[in-house]
Amino acid sequence: MRISILGAGSWGTALSNVVSDNKHEVILWARRRELAEEINQIKENREYLPGAKINSSIVVTHDLEYAVKNSEIVILATPSQALRSILREAKKYIKNDTIILNASKGIENESLMRMSEVIKEEIPQNSQIAVISGPSHAEEVIRRYPTAVVVASKDKRVLKVLQEVFINNYFRVYRNYDVIGVELGGALKNIIAICSGVSEGLGYGDNTRAALITRGIIEIMRLGKKLGAKNSTFSGLSGIGDVIVTCSSMHSRNRRAGIEIGKGKKVDEIVKSTKMVIEGIYATKAAKKLSDLYDVEMPITQEAYKVLFEDKDPKKAVDDLMARRGKIEVY
Ligand SMILES: NC(=O)c1ccc[n+]([C@@H]2O[C@H](COP(=O)([O-])OP(=O)(O)OC[C@H]3O[C@@H](n4cnc5c(N)ncnc54)[C@H](O)[C@@H]3O)[C@@H](O)[C@H]2O)c1
Ligand SMILES: O=P(O)(O)OC[C@H](O)CO
Numbered sequence: 001m002r003i004s005i006l007g008a009g010s011w012g013t014a015l016s017n018v019v020s021d022n023k024h025e026v027i028l029w030a031r032r033r034e035l036a037e038e039i040n041q042i043k044e045n046r047e048y049l050p051g052a053k054i055n056s057s058i059v060v061t062h063d064l065e066y067a068v069k070n071s072e073i074v075i076l077a078t079p080s081q082a083l084r085s086i087l088r089e090a091k092k093y094i095k096n097d098t099i100i101l102n103a104s105k106g107i108e109n110e111s112l113m114r115m116s117e118v119i120k121e122e123i124p125q126n127s128q129i130a131v132i133s134g135p136s137h138a139e140e141v142i143r144r145y146p147t148a149v150v151v152a153s154k155d156k157r158v159l160k161v162l163q164e165v166f167i168n169n170y171f172r173v174y175r176n177y178d179v180i181g182v183e184l185g186g187a188l189k190n191i192i193a194i195c196s197g198v199s200e201g202l203g204y205g206d207n208t209r210a211a212l213i214t215r216g217i218i219e220i221m222r223l224g225k226k227l228g229a230k231n232s233t234f235s236g237l238s239g240i241g242d243v244i245v246t247c248s249s250m251h252s253r254n255r256r257a258g259i260e261i262g263k264g265k266k267v268d269e270i271v272k273s274t275k276m277v278i279e280g281i282y283a284t285k286a287a288k289k290l291s292d293l294y295d296v297e298m299p300i301t302q303e304a305y306k307v308l309f310e311d312k313d314p315k316k317a318v319d320d321l322m323a324r325r326g327k328i329e330v331y
Contacts, residue, residue, distance in 0.1 A: 001025070001165065004071040006086055008035055008060060009277070010048040010138035011103055012077035017142055018171050020055040028060045029067035031086075036062040047275065052142040065093045073099045073165065075132075076115070079277040080106020080187070083115055087122045099128045099158055101151075105186035106279045107286035112293075114183040128158050131179055132166070133186035134237035135245035137252070144170040150237045151175060152182035174237065181233030184224050186242060188287055190280030191304050192216030193246035193254035194261070198307065198314045201262020208318075212300065213240075213247050219298040223287065226294045254280040261307065262314050284308050299324065 001024050005012045008030035020026045030036040039045050039060040043053050061067050068074050068090050078086050083104050094100070100123065102115040113121070116129050134149030141147055151162045151173055159175040167173045176182055192212055199208040220243075221234045233239055246252045257270050257278045271278065288305040291298040303321055306312035 001072045002027070002070060003073045003075065003165070004029065004068045005075045005077055006064075006067065006090060007031075007077035007079075007104075008039065008045060008048070009077065009079075010045070012075070013039070013045040013049050013054060014136075014138035014141040015075060015077060015103060015132075016058050017054050018166055018168070020058050021144075022165065022168055024165065026055075026058045027067050027071070028058055029064060030060055030062055033062040036060045049138060049142050052139075054142070064090050068093045068098075070095070071098060073101060073162075075101045075103050076119070077103040080104045080115060080279060081109060081282055084108065084118050084122060087119060091123050094123065094126075096125055097128070098126070099130065099161060100126060101162060102129070102131045102183070103133075105133060105183075105190065106282055107184075107187050107290075109282055109285050112286055112290060114180065114187070116179055116183060128155055129153065129179075130155070130158050130162055131183050131186070132162070132173075133182050133242065135241040137245065137249055139251045141171065146170050146172070148172040148174065148237055148241070150182055152177065152179045152238075154179060176233060176236070176238075178230045178233045180227055181224055181229030182238040184227060184229055185220060185234055185236075185238035187279070187283045188220045188223070188301075189216075189239075189243040189246050190254045190278075190283045191287055191301055192220075192243050193252050194258040194278075194280040194284070194308075195300055195304050196247035197252075197255040197258020197260075198262040198304075199258075199318065200255075201259040201264075202315055202318065203262075204318070209247060213243050216247075216300055217243055219296075219300055223290060223294070223296045223298060226296050227290070253278050257281070267308050281308055 003024050004027045006029045016026050016028045130153035153159045163173045284304045287301045303317040
């Protein structure tokens with residue numbers, strides 16, 4: 001199959017290699033011409049995934065029309081807040097029967113839409129929309145470390161096609177019909193990962209991280225239930241699986257940003273100091289709005305919002321979380 005991947009950051013590059021390993025024709029689109037040219041030349045994405053070669057058959061281009069024209073699958077692997085603008089440029093070249101797969105983990109801050117909703121709004125005539133999510137750091141996927149992810153779509157045929165396209169001996173793909181749950185899990189875990197990092201930066205230990213992971217997933221479940229997700233999805237790869245990996249991995253940009261915040265660095269400084277996307281910052285903004293809008297109790301997210309956007313002292317945020325009245329352990 002001819003497969004296009006939009007976004008030559010870490011994730012787009014790693015996914016290109018997976019489908020190329022499976023002998024598909026892969027075209028990777030980079031926003032910057034220089035990056036496309038460099039990857040083509042040295043067969044390595046030195047900026048985003050240094051030290052790992054990609055397959056020589058992968059074609060990297062800056063030409064969006066060339067990238068998506070005649071593709072059977074288009075994978076969107078851009079930062080979530082940029083997905084709509086790129087899709088607006090690309091959609092005139094995408095055929096109606098093309099499968100569109102969201103690989104980005106976020107919620108659009110303006111509209112509070114999930115990425116598949118943004119895709120549906122931009123290309124209403126296309127019903128072959130899916131999402132891929134789960135515990136999958138690009139740095140490990142590019143090195144072919146065993147990884148398990150989930151693809152979700154309402155369309156059974158699309159799910160089968162995507163599972164077949166991606167699955168191999170190091171990339172195991174499960175199917176799920178719960179698009180809402182899979183997308184929400186992937187987006188909201190980044191908030192908990194930032195908090196886990198903050199706790200580390202403050203000098204707290206494993207107990208605090210475990211508390212954040214378990215109470216964090218409960219917040220995600222509460223909001224998910226309100227938004228139509230299935231509870232069981234959050235005990236799967238895109239829920240607890242991704243919370244665990246992101247809260248504990250040295251690769252996580254969200255966790256690393258949290259550590260810096262816990263040590264006293266300002267959010268603006270952290271964002272300015274990296275080219276990489278820290279999705280949890282945007283997810284916190286969106287989730288806080290959703291929590292208020294739907295009146296869903298999300299104390300960790302609310303405190304994260306205060307730390308990230310209202311300059312609250314992180315230590316005070318943890319103290320305030322711990323000082324809440326005693327409760328029964330229910331959802
Ligand atoms: N890195 C991972 O391990 C991983 C795994 C699963 C999912 N994801 C998700 O994939 C998405 C992309 O993340 P990534 O890790 O590849 O990002 P990255 O930080 O490695 O790279 C960001 C990429 O987006 C491009 N970009 C930045 N702003 C842009 C804009 N306004 N318009 C177009 N392109 C822009 C950059 O040039 C770069 O190519 C995110 O939603 C992320 O959560 C990442
Ligand atoms: O580096 P992060 O924190 O954006 O996490 C990347 C992936 O989402 C992990 O599954």
